[in-house]
Amino acid sequence: MQGQGRVAYLANGHSLDVWRHPEFRSLLIRAIAWSSGAELPAHPIRCGLLGYGPAFNMGRGHAGWINATPGLQTVAMCDAQPARVEAAKEELPGLAGYFTDLDQMLAMNDLDLVVNILPHNLHAPMTLRCLEAGKHVVLEKPFCIGVDEADAMIAKACEKGLMLSLFHNRRWDGDYLTIRDVVSRGLIGEVFHIECGQGGYGHPGFWWRSDKAISGGVMHDWGAHFIDWILNLAGGKITQVMGDFQKRMWHSVTNEDHGQVVIRFDNGVVADYWTSTISALGRPKWLILGTKGAIQANWGDEITLVSYASGVRHEGKVPVKLPSYGSTQYYRNVADHLLMGEQLLVTAEQARRVILVIDAAQRSSALGTSVSLADGYE
Ligand SMILES: NC(=O)c1ccc[n+]([C@@H]2O[C@H](COP(=O)([O-])OP(=O)(O)OC[C@H]3O[C@@H](n4cnc5c(N)ncnc54)[C@H](O)[C@@H]3O)[C@@H](O)[C@H]2O)c1
Structure with missing residues (x-):
């Protein structure tokens, strides 16, 4: 061997699946950077x-x-x-x-x-x-x-x-990752309906989270996680938003008691999320329908999967990916x-879309009609 330099040897890139795998790609980029002399900064x-x-x-x-x-x-x-x-x-x-x-x-x-x-x-x-x-x-x-x-x-x-x-951080939650995995393997076919929500019945408490001027409203807390999940699962561009906010019970605080948003995407997917402090009965955390099956999940350590992907009905439980080290x-x-x-995984532009949906839901509720989102609101 002559001269000076660095050689990185990777031996596992033999199938297309490997080359498409994000972790292999990032390993490869790091290997190229290191072999060409890149150094890390002196301090963290x-x-x-x-x-x-x-x-x-x-x-x-x-x-x-x-x-x-x-x-x-x-x-x-x-x-x-x-x-x-x-x-x-x-x-x-x-x-x-x-x-x-x-x-x-x-x-x-x-x-x-x-x-x-x-x-x-x-x-x-x-x-x-x-x-x-x-x-x-x-x-x-x-x-x-x-x-x-x-x-x-x-x-x-x-x-x-x-x-x-x-x-x-909840993009790394076990149930969400498991659902994404099941969907990406085609086990429920093409997703066309996503239903999700969380809440219960009870006064939301006297803290800043219940004060609309500080919190933004009932959908700005858990809604931020759920809407981010929906936007990632649905895939398409948002075309229309329908929102409904109810103020009926907890008049000692300014947040709405209940908020719902229905989002239509240009790929035909419809998503329906609600968050509530006046829902005496809940809905499952997730109900996702596809052309060849469905998923139901409810905060537990397994999800229910019904699949017709092989031509016959299969019903079973899929363990949730654990442990989750999201943060x-x-x-x-x-x-x-x-x-x-x-590449940064969670960008400000992605986060903006979540706020756009909540904002459109609030406008829709005030107007009493659906709100169309023009091109550009991807
Ligand atoms: N990602 C998650 O899983 C998750 C979980 C909980 C909270 N959060 C988010 O974290 C954020 C904070 O929530 P929290 O539960 O920690 O609230 P908190 O009320 O416990 O803490 C807020 C702190 O901000 C301080 N503060 C207020 N004004 C300030 C100022 N001008 N300068 C310096 N400090 C100031 C307060 O003194 C208080 O200690 C919110 O956005 C909340 O939604 C995220």
């Missing part, structure tokens, strides 16, 4: 948490997922409540900065990325400040309250050449994108 991507709330300990969760991802590191946190800063000092000792004001955290030179974990009405304004300060942003769901906010954030990220990604897989992709230029 330094992340600051904006919001360290007590409701679900999401700040602590994000710090754990970030620190479990080689190439990323939590270096700072900020929460307006001093008590939450004290909690972070105990739970995340040794950070370079603990702040009660975003401007102080943004003034840190050695901060690359902010994770925005704030109530929904603060998603857009605080993200815009982070982008303006030159920081990449990971934003918790939902992207924002209105489409105009989504457009402003996307424009700012483009102008500054920064990453803006949404924390759609760390999400951050793995963020690191791969920022450090190695790999």
